[in-house]
């Protein structure tokens with residue numbers, strides 16, 4: 033059975049680790065993916081990166097459906113920004129920064145490459161929310177957080193509040 037995992041909260045330094053590329057496509061990878069999906073659903077999130085549950089491997093899960101019945105797993109995801117892109121503004125939240133929302137601008141045209149649980153490679157050009165979410169999650173795998181896009185003053189305010197609330 034899938035287990036619910038603990039989600040690391042900013043400014044936990046483990047959120048800053050860079051995740052390693054996955055090379056073994058085995059049962060333990062499938063188990064971790066299922067645990068992450070359960071964790072994401074129970075937290076009412078639309079995406080979750082392995083970094084957020086203290087596993088420093090390049091694995092992301094996501095479900096953008098209203099019905100919460102369309103689980104997606106992306107292994108070793110990378111993207112390239114395509115010609116003719118525009119910056120697309122979207123109000124983002126993060127399960128590792130509870131209570132904080134901020135409108136960020138990200139490129140709206142990307143080509144995404146990833147592997148599935150069997151190690152098979154896929155390439156696609158996502159649209160809309162998937163484009164935003166995948167960039168948010170890949171940032172996590174690189175140790176980057178939403179608060180890195182705002183001013184240091186604002187970031188320190190968020191840090192103090194979360195240190196107080198999640199002690």
Ligand code: GNR
Pocket residue numbers: 076077078079080081084123124125126127128164165168169172
């Ligand atoms: O649940 C989440 N919602 C969300 C909304 C807008 C942009 C990105 C996200 S991802 C977030 C879950 C999360 O923290 N993933 O890392």
Ligand code: NI
Pocket residue numbers: 125126127128168172
């Ligand atoms: Ni996040």
